[in-house]
Amino acid sequence: MSKGHYLTEGVKEAIWVLRAEGISDAEIGRRLVMSKRTVSKYLQRMGVTGPQAASSGGALPDAG
Numbered sequence: 001m002s003k004g005h006y007l008t009e010g011v012k013e014a015i016w017v018l019r020a021e022g023i024s025d026a027e028i029g030r031r032l033v034m035s036k037r038t039v040s041k042y043l044q045r046m047g048v049t050g051p052q053a054a055s056s057g058g059a060l061p062d063a064g
Helices: 009-020 025-032 036-045
Strands: none
Touching: 009 025, 009 036, 025 036
């Protein structure tokens, strides 16, 4: 994915669903046909750090 391209809402939701299942960034990237870095950078921008972050509290971000 090139710089400047945004993720669609469907892709963002899919990332959160897969992340909530405990799937790694690399596997999420493979399943959604994008680089691990794209997945990791998106999660980093959303404030998620480390593999345990998805299992602590709510896995989905607030829609607000």
